[in-house]
Amino acid sequence: MTRLPAQNLATAAHRATLADRYAAWRALGFDAARCPVRNVLDHLGSKWSTLLLIALAEKPMRFNALLRDVPDISRRMLTQTLRDLERDGLVSRQVFPTKPPSVEYRLSAMGESVLGPLTALVGWAEQHFPDIEQARARFDGGAAGSAALEGPNDRVALAPVPVRG
Amino acid sequence: MTRLPAQNLATAAHRATLADRYAAWRALGFDAARCPVRNVLDHLGSKWSTLLLIALAEKPMRFNALLRDVPDISRRMLTQTLRDLERDGLVSRQVFPTKPPSVEYRLSAMGESVLGPLTALVGWAEQHFPDIEQARARFDGGAAGSAALEGPNDRVALAPVPVRG
DNA sequence: CCGTATCCGTCCGGATACTG
DNA sequence: CAGTATCCGGACGGATACGG
Numbered sequence A, B: 001m002t003r004l005p006a007q008n009l010a011t012a013a014h015r016a017t018l019a020d021r022y023a024a025w026r027a028l029g030f031d032a033a034r035c036p037v038r039n040v041l042d043h044l045g046s047k048w049s050t051l052l053l054i055a056l057a058e059k060p061m062r063f064n065a066l067l068r069d070v071p072d073i074s075r076r077m078l079t080q081t082l083r084d085l086e087r088d089g090l091v092s093r094q095v096f097p098t099k100p101p102s103v104e105y106r107l108s109a110m111g112e113s114v115l116g117p118l119t120a121l122v123g124w125a126e127q128h129f130p131d132i133e134q135a136r137a138r139f140d141g142g143a144a145g146s147a148a149l150e151g152p153n154d155r156v157a158l159a160p161v162p163v164r165g
Numbered sequence C: 001c002c003g004t005a006t007c008c009g010t011c012c013g014g015a016t017a018c019t020g
Numbered sequence D: 001c002a003g004t005a006t007c008c009g010g011a012c013g014g015a016t017a018c019g020g
Helices: A005-027 A036-044 A049-058 A063-069 A075-087 A109-113 A115-142 B005-027 B036-044 B049-058 B063-069 B075-087 B109-113 B115-142
Strands: A091-096 A102-107 B091-096 B102-107
Touching (some): A005 B115, A049 A091, A049 B005, A109 B005, A115 B036, B049 B063, B049 B075, B049 B102, B109 B115
Antiparallel strands (some): A091 A102, B091 B102
């Protein structure tokens, strides 16, 4: 009733786009090897890769600089994540034959091209972070806690679904 | 020399945006609990959540429908991922008191709002999937294989970096 | 300085069987 | 139909020590 029509149109468009791709993936047999979501996004969603891409977005950095900059990462995970990113062609590794040797990591052209979509998603995450924390708090303490706060928003079952017509 | 100036400007803007946020996170102590990337994107990047969001983008679905639709997912992971998405407020769960009971999952308003950024990222993944596969192939077999293919593209170390000024 | 190797605990995630 | 419980292998991920 009081919904925003513009927003509905926008999400409807996104729905259609995604539904089409989803159907296409299914048509291709939905092989894990051929599904971009499972092959590409799973890597990007890995614990540290996004953070590293953002760190490298600022400027090229050396190994120990990254180690200091991303506070909780361990040597092992830094090496491993950088290698994964390098393997996917998002980051390039440049060795300077100094003594002691120094290695610099920088975003490749493809790595820079992902910053756009990534920025959008990070922006969404920041914008909705309060809502998400609120939803989590409601969900976690919700069962035992206040039932009166959310009365009319809880959708109740009114029209039973026919069980597999 | 032959770079595209427009693209450089665009990525420069993204760089600046991300660098600012990164600096802001650092200023806040970089606590894991307060970093949207680590708190929100890690969940979205989880193995199945993106796929489920896309599946639910098409239309609301019931448990076993999702189980059939996302071929490789197990009951356990489907339950768990749906609960996580529900906890974050991206998916709502509606129980119909039929016999046997039926449960329908649908995107919440916030869940629909993520489709935009997600579509962008999925689009990027699809667009660059061939390049990524190529990069992987080069990286995996690259060390032993053809060195002549990529001659002038390999950046060599020319100017040694001063070791911590 | 830039990693690799090793050890080791934790959690992810699949298979199966069972309940309401 | 829609889950929960249990088991179990393997991957994730930290700490430490060592090598180039």
